[in-house]
Amino acid sequence: MNTVFVHASRSYEVKIGCGLLKTLGQELRKIAGGKVLIVTDENVAPLYLSEAYHSLQGAGFSVSTTSLPAGEGSKDIKYYVNLLNLLCEKNFTRSDTLIALGGGVVGDLTGFVAASYLRGIRFVQIPTTLLAMVDSSIGGKTAVNLKSGKNQVGAFHQPALVLCDIDLLSSLPPREFLCGCAEVIKTAILFDRRVFAHLQANGTDFDRTYVITRCIECKRDVVCEDEFDTGRRQLLNLGHTVAHAIEKLTDYIIPHGEAVAIGCAIFARAFASDAEQIEQLFSQFSLPLTTEFSAPTLANAALSDKKRLGDSITLVVPHCVGNCSLRTYSVEELEDIIKAGL
Known part of the structure; x- marks a missing residue:
């Protein structure tokens, strides 16, 4: 087992290894008491809810559970309010804990509920997808979507603990696993040529513990430097x-990981000196590189992006693997940049 220490507004441990779900109760007992609510979804619940429940119950916790519909549609104000009302019904206090058992949707929603209920209660991330392990479970960004776009309402709220049980990845559908690989490749492009080379050499048989740990360490370093996303964290x-x-x-029909792969490929073609290598690695993982949407359509849809400031927008420019920078462009230039990469 590897442990990554995150020192932000709340310091916490991220544990990476096999068989960690069964240790949930004893790990939480080290930092908390009180009641626990496990939030999961209809896909994860039949697989892992019982083990999590019994681990917590065995450690002496009073445990409740709730399950959401699977998919991006649950990252919605309606489910956010439902969870807040559930916590009120169960008389949760600041000494109690929320557990996010699922992928990025469950983690983002549960984290935002934890951030706002009673102005902040403890929550634990147990990511069940590769994408959530290497990205959304780390760093304290929580949010729900609005019709106008993704993550339009949210807060920064660091978890108290993150358990990345690599065994949970065995149940992922192949497409969802590859979506997580897109975020892994993105991290390698940003920060780590060695991980990039390891992925080139090993493909989907990459060393899970090594790669996940390195991705988490890279994100940890950025989060600790810029927790509230005002500078270097925007590289992510x-x-x-x-x-x-x-x-x-596409109304979220295209999964996040596939969309990230397309976005990275477009910006690599527009800017990177080694764009061909970057494209080849995404292709090696059976990830898409192109989209049917035109540059004007994409640019217009991107204008609700949180990185827009008035008439300008901050973009992450990949110069080559391991060398990316933040640059500010006018919103008028965005269309030309996208067009250059299509």
Whole structure:
């Protein structure tokens, strides 16, 4: 087992290894008491809810559970309010804990509920997807979507603990696993040529513990330097300006990871000296590189992006693997940049 220490507004541990779900109760007992509510979804519940429940119950916790519909549609104000009302009904206090058992949707929603209920209660992330392990479960960004776009309402709220049980990845459908690989590749492009080379050499048989740990360490370093996303942390948005536009335009039919792969490929073709290597690695993982949408359509959909400031927008520019920077462009220039990469 590997442990990554995150020192932000709340310090916490991220544990990476096999068989960690069964240790949930004893790990939480080290930092908390009181009641626990496990939030999961209809896909994860039949697989892992019982083990999580009994681990917590065995450690002496009073445990309740709730299950959401699977998919991006649950990352919605309606489910946010429903969870707040459920906590009120169960008389949760600041000494109690929320557990997010699922992928990024469950983690983002549960985290936002934890951030706002009683002005903030403890929550624990147990990511069940590769994408959530290497990205959304780390760093404290929580949010729900609005009709106007992704993550339009949210808060920064660090978890108290993150358990990345690699065994849980065995139940992922192949497409969802590959979506997580898109975020892994994105992280390698940003920060780590060695991980990039390891992925080139090993494909989907990459060393899970090594790669996940390195991705978490890279994100940890950025979060600790810029917790509230005012500077360097924005690098983590590589490919996301176009990705969020694609998700919005397809009503989230295109999974986030595939949209990120397309977004990274477009910006690599527009800027990177080694764009061909980047494209080849995404292709090696059976991830898409192109979209049917035109540059004007994508640019218009991207204008609700949080990185827009008035008439300008901050973009992550990939110069080559391991060398990316933040640059500000006018919103008029965005269309030309996207067009250059299509």
